[in-house]
Amino acid sequence: MRWTILLSAFLLFACNKKETQRPAFVNDTLMTIPDTTKLVKATKPENLLPKQYSNARFKEVTVERIDENKFRVRGKGQIFEANFNWIIEDGHDELHKGFQMTDAGAPEWGNFDFTVTVEKKRENSKLTLVLFESSAKAGSRQHELPILLF
Structure with a gap:
């Protein structure tokens, strides 16, 4: 003991x-x-590359804020007849919409580069850019790629 x-x-x-x-x-x-x-503790290096978005029809899509309400959208698309649509919504309303073309149609990956200007209707809303291909048969949205703007 x-x-x-x-x-x-x-x-x-x-x-x-x-x-x-x-x-x-x-x-x-x-x-x-x-x-x-x-x-x-080692710190992580800052991510200097912009975030890239992709899905089955769009790849390497980046959004760069140019001004308070102006954005530059770039990327590649594998789109039938090189024509795709986009829309900007705030969760309640469609604020702006349009269409763009890539420099090559499917099955090739064509480049696109365009700018959009949009203002919020509501201060606390979040704007979302949605890239999509329209169905040749019914005109419905296909292969939507949502991207949060701000």
């Missing part, structure tokens, strides 16, 4: 070891330096 208490006391003191000091000389003067190591 005595050995158990002695061993427990020894382990308790060993686990509560205080910071030790080690001697060091600076300009021939004895200094004490704490025996600790500081870990510096």
Whole structure:
């Protein structure tokens, strides 16, 4: 029993070891330096590339904010007859819509580059740009690619 208490006391003191000091000389003067190591967490590098969006018909789509209400949209599309539509909505209303063409029709991937200007109707709403291909049969939206603007 005595050995158990002695061993427990020894382990308790060993686990509560205080910071030790080690001697060091600076300009021939004895200094004490704490025996600790500081870990510096590496920070992630900033993402310098714009976010890219894609789906089955659109790829490498980026949106760059040019002005407060003006955006540049670039990317590639594999679109039938190189014609696609876009719409900007705020969750309640369609604020702006139009169509664009790529420089090549399907099955090739054609490039597109256009700018849009749109203003919010409601201050707290979020604008979403939706790129889509219209169905040749019914005219319905196909392959929608939603992109949050702001």
